[in-house]
Amino acid sequence: MRHTPIALLAAFALSVTATAALAHHSFSAEFDVNKPIKLEGTVKRVQWINPHTWIYIDVKKPDGTTEEWGIEAGTPNTLFRLGFTREALPVGSMIVVDGYEARDGAKRANGRNMTLADGRKLFMGSSVGNDAKN
C-alpha cells in the first residue's frame, strides 16, 4: 500500500505523541486556529532562547507606520547543532511568516511557515540531518 506523505506524517506524529507532546507546549492553546495570518517584515531582533526561539519583526502597515510582531519558533539547540549561528538570520532580513495569530490578541504569531522575501523557505530542507549512527 502506498502511503501519502500526510498519512505518514500523521503516523510519525502519533508515534511521537504516544508519550509526549509534539512541541514543548500546546500551540493551539496559545494561537488561534481561526486566525491565520501572513506577515511580511524585517527582522528586528532574535532571542535564541529555550524552550522556544523568538524572532521579532517590524511589519509595515498600510498607513506607513510599523508595528512589532513576535514570532515563536523551535528550540535553538537543534539549529546550533546543524551549524546555524546568530548570523543565520541577521537583523534587517526580510521574512514572510505564515502562521496563526495569538488568541489573546497580542502582536504574536507562530512561525508555522517562514520564508525569505525571495520565496526561499527559511531554513527548510535539513530537519532530518542529524547523523547519529545507529
Added chain:
Amino acid sequence: MRAAAVATLCVLALGSLGAQTAKSQWKTPWGDPDLQGTWSNQTITPLERPREFADKPVLTEAEAAAYEKRLVAAGDVDVRQPGTVQDVNLAYNQVWWDRGNKIVADRRTSLIVDPPDGRIPALTPAAQKRRDEDRRASDGEKTAASWLDFDVYSRCIIRSALPRLSTGYNNNYEIVQSPGYVAIMQEQMHDTRIIPIGTGPHLPATVRQWLGDSRGRWEGNTLVVETTNFTDEARGSTFQYATKNMTLVERFTRVSDRTIDYQFTVSDPETWTRPWTAKLPWNRIDGLIYEYACHEGNLGLEHMLSAARAAEKKK
C-alpha cells in the same frame, strides 16, 4: 608455509589484543563498565509496530532502506493542512524538528520487543479512564485557570516521565559515573537522574519524586536500574497512563565504542494487562550537551494563560 602460519597467529593475536584494548576502554579507572559520554536515543523506528508490518518484526535490508527513505521524505516536506488544530500544533518549520533519519540498526519494525506483536498491551478499564481524562485535560488547556493545569513538560519541570523515548528534538543525554553512582542528564530540561549503585532499599513509599527513586546494580557489563516511587502530582508525571506505582527496570549495556544497548520493562497491573519491554540504541554523539534553560524563557506558558483570560473576557 610456517612463516604464513606465524603471520596468521600474529594477526590473530593482534586482533585479540585490539579487542581487549577496546573492551578495557569501556571500564572506568575503578573497574566498573564505562557508560560515560554524550548519547542520543533518536530513532525514527516507531514504539509500536505499524499495522502494515503486522507479521514482519524485522525488515530485510532492502525493505529497511525503502521504509527509512519513505519516513525521511514524509518528515522533510512542508505538509500543510491550513485551518486545522494539527496545523497549529505542528508549530513551526520542519527545520526546527530533529527526529533523525535512521531506523534502529537491527531493522526492527517496533521498539517494543515484548509482547511479540510489538504493541502496547491492552489498557485496563481504569487506565482507559485515565487516558480519556488526560485527553479532556489537554483540550482544557485553552481555558486553563493556572499553571497547575499544564503538564510537567509545559511547566519545564521534567521532559517527561521515565522511561524516555525518542521525540521531536533534543534527544541527547550525558552519562557521568563515579564510584557508587551513575548520573544521567537529559539535554532537554536538564533534568539529572542520580542513580546509587548497590543493594540499598528504595525510599519509603510515602516519598514520591518526579523521576522516581532509582537503584542500580551491575550484572556483568550491564547496568540494571530499578525505579519506583513515581508521583502523579502533576499532569504528565507518570509514564503514558500508568499510575505512580509503576515499576521500571532499565538495562544499559555498552556494545561498542559508539553504542549502548538500552532496554526497559514497565510493569503496572493497574495500567497494562501485562508488563512490556522496548529496546532502542543510545548512539554516541560528537559534541557537547547544550544548555536548555527552560523556565527562564518559558513565555509560552504565560501566553497560554493570557489567552485563556482573554477568552473569558469575550464570554
